[in-house]
Amino acid sequence: MPSPKRREVDDQIALVGATSAGKSHLGNVLLGEERFEASPEHGTTVMSGYAWTADGRGLVDTPGLLDGDESREEAMSIALTSSIVLYVTHGQLYEPEMAFLREMAQQMRPDEHQVILYLSKHDVRLKTMPEQMRRKIARELTAQVAELRNHSSFYGVPVTGPVVGGIGHYGAIRKAVDAAWDG
Amino acid sequence: MNSEERAALRKEMAELQVELRSSLEHLLVEFEKRLSPAEQAEIKEEIAEIDTLLERLKTGRVWLAIFGKASVGKSSVVNALMGADIAKTGVEYDVTTEVKPYELGSSDDSPYTIVDVPGVMGNPALEEQAIAEATRAHGCVFVVDGEPYQDELDIFDLITNAVPDAPRIVLCNKYDLLSHMPSHDRDKVVGRVRQKMDKYVEQPEDIVFGSAALYDPATNKMVRQRLTGLEDRLYDSAGTLGQIVNVFDPAGRASIALGSAREKILEARRKVARKVIRGFAIAEAGSSAVPFSDVVATPALLFALTRSLAKIMGCDPAVHARRVTMDVLGVCAQVLTATFVLGTIAGTLADMLGPIGWFASFVGLAALKYQRTLIFGEAVLLYMENDFQFWDDRASMISEAKRRAEIHYRRFRDRNR
Numbered sequence: 001m002p003s004p005k006r007r008e009v010d011d012q013i014a015l016v017g018a019t020s021a022g023k024s025h026l027g028n029v030l031l032g033e034e035r036f037e038a039s040p041e042h043g044t045t046v047m048s049g050y051a052w053t054a055d056g057r058g059l060v061d062t063p064g065l066l067d068g069d070e071s072r073e074e075a076m077s078i079a080l081t082s083s084i085v086l087y088v089t090h091g092q093l094y095e096p097e098m099a100f101l102r103e104m105a106q107q108m109r110p111d112e113h114q115v116i117l118y119l120s121k122h123d124v125r126l127k128t129m130p131e132q133m134r135r136k137i138a139r140e141l142t143a144q145v146a147e148l149r150n151h152s153s154f155y156g157v158p159v160t161g162p163v164v165g166g167i168g169h170y171g172a173i174r175k176a177v178d179a180a181w182d183g
Numbered sequence: 184m185n186s187e188e189r190a191a192l193r194k195e196m197a198e199l200q201v202e203l204r205s206s207l208e209h210l211l212v213e214f215e216k217r218l219s220p221a222e223q224a225e226i227k228e229e230i231a232e233i234d235t236l237l238e239r240l241k242t243g244r245v246w247l248a249i250f251g252k253a254s255v256g257k258s259s260v261v262n263a264l265m266g267a268d269i270a271k272t273g274v275e276y277d278v279t280t281e282v283k284p285y286e287l288g289s290s291d292d293s294p295y296t297i298v299d300v301p302g303v304m305g306n307p308a309l310e311e312q313a314i315a316e317a318t319r320a321h322g323c324v325f326v327v328d329g330e331p332y333q334d335e336l337d338i339f340d341l342i343t344n345a346v347p348d349a350p351r352i353v354l355c356n357k358y359d360l361l362s363h364m365p366s367h368d369r370d371k372v373v374g375r376v377r378q379k380m381d382k383y384v385e386q387p388e389d390i391v392f393g394s395a396a397l398y399d400p401a402t403n404k405m406v407r408q409r410l411t412g413l414e415d416r417l418y419d420s421a422g423t424l425g426q427i428v429n430v431f432d433p434a435g436r437a438s439i440a441l442g443s444a445r446e447k448i449l450e451a452r453r454k455v456a457r458k459v460i461r462g463f464a465i466a467e468a469g470s471s472a473v474p475f476s477d478v479v480a481t482p483a484l485l486f487a488l489t490r491s492l493a494k495i496m497g498c499d500p501a502v503h504a505r506r507v508t509m510d511v512l513g514v515c516a517q518v519l520t521a522t523f524v525l526g527t528i529a530g531t532l533a534d535m536l537g538p539i540g541w542f543a544s545f546v547g548l549a550a551l552k553y554q555r556t557l558i559f560g561e562a563v564l565l566y567m568e569n570d571f572q573f574w575d576d577r578a579s580m581i582s583e584a585k586r587r588a589e590i591h592y593r594r595f596r597d598r599n600r
Binding site for chain 2: 018019020039040041042066067068091092094095096099124127128129130131132133136
């Protein structure tokens with residue numbers, strides 16, 4: 001395996017994921033204030049935005065994946081220079097997302113990076129689908145994470161999750177982020 | 184429609200297709216000299232269109248191809264249209280590469296064949312497969328579940344560019360998810376769906392919103408819904424898709440669709456007959472360029488038309504085409520003196536005036552002859568459908584033929600324009 005390229009990795013949290021997965025919204029939750037523009041329409045985040053939480057953690061919002069190559073490259077470069085990647089999705093990962101994650105891990109160093117997978121919009125699923133189906137989605141995502149972990153490129157890069165959350169259910173993701181920051 | 188009726192319809196359509204092809208071949212060979220290359224091409228194109236319709240009617244059911252990313256709810260859409268839970272729903276992983284055709288019961292009974300085409304984003308290997316399914320189906324349904332990603336649009340673009348003539352309807356599924364949003368947010372998303380999907384449909388009405396399944400908290404289950412918005416569009420769709428849907432009436436809307444299988448077969452026959460009448464009318468209009476053509480060519484052409492119509496309408500092959508032609512022509516001339524007789528006089532005058540004369544009156548005369556052939560053709564159809572008899576009131580029969588000639592055909596387009 002080629003040794004990963006050396007690059008400066010900052011102590012910061014990168015919010016990465018498909019368009020409209022809820023990255024900006026989660027960012028605002030972690031910040032405790034509305035700093036990133038979040039909207040139901042696609043493409044509100046066209047450029048990466050930086051903000052700092054009250055306790056001094058840097059947070060970077062990125063444009064969404066699955067919406068063309070430019071945003072993908074931008075998101076990749078932010079992910080690779082961030083110590084924690086918070087990957088946001090509201091359902092199963094699509095193949096281009098899996099490809100992104102594999103490629104990302106290939107260039108990461110286990111001692112410098114951590115990945116947290118966050119399954120957003122739990123509140124919406126509670127209202128619109130049976131428990132069995134919600135479980136199935138989480139199971140499917142767990143299987144996808146397992147596939148990533150077993151992928152040679154992911155060797156050693158710690159992956160947490162999927163952590164489930166949404167409006168009224170942010171405890172778990174806050175805890176996971178704290179643990180990653182301290183770890 | 185039951186399986187027996189379907190089988191009868193399939194057989195009839197196959198026979199009709201043979202008649203259509205031979206009628207047109209006959210027209211093109213026999214009257215080739217009267218038709219410009221552009222007219223020949225136009226006739227062939229119209230025939231290809233009705234030929235496609237017949238080919239599709241031969242399948243005996245409505246054939247749809249459903250496209251969309253994994254988890255967009257394609258299986259739920261299949262179930263909603265079929266009115267039965269036959270496709271397995273739930274989360275599907277985005278690597279399914281298998282095309283799944285669904286039918287209700289045996290294929291003879293099923294009102295639909297619905298093909299679930301996997302939309303693995305960013306996998307070019309599946310592109311050919313998607314195009315093949317779109318080509319084969321009677322219509323395509325593009326399913327999204329909110330504002331689509333660029334990667335989804337890439338697949339829709341691919342299909343639209345490869346099969347531009349395939350009828351397309353866009354369904355924004357999981358509308359219930361949107362209804363949980365504040366209304367101004369929902370409006371924004373609806374606006375974005377319309378904006379991004381607009382290029383795939385002919386008219387904005389062909390983008391519909393609905394939920395193929397809804398969560399019922401009481402039973403903690405997803406409950407199949409009816410996608411009436413989608414069904415409406417299938418029935419109202421222009422071109423062959425709407426025609427096929429109305430013939431097979433998959434949603435059981437018998438009040439909207441035509442009545443019995445017999446009536447449907449008759450309607451299909453009329454459609455084919457009208458294409459043939461139009462082909463002959465174009466050929467007849469072309470005869471203006473030939474001096475004295477009225478006397479010599481017209482009856483021969485009209486006999487041929489009558490013979491073709493008799494076959495297409497499934498009449499006794501021993502029918503006396505010459506006598507039928509002369510009888511109908513005679514009644515037409517009596518009732519529509521202006522159109523028929525003046526046309527002939529104008530034709531004769533034009534011929535007497537020589538090249539300058541017929542050139543001057545060419546446009547008006549050609550249009551007149553075109554119109555006259557359409558009326559004649561419709562009158563023959565009415566006559567045949569009435570057991571080879573005129574109505575008691577001959578004048579109203581010919582007015583009906585004239586009315587039908589006006590509503591069922593395109594206007595004459597002059598070849599010199």
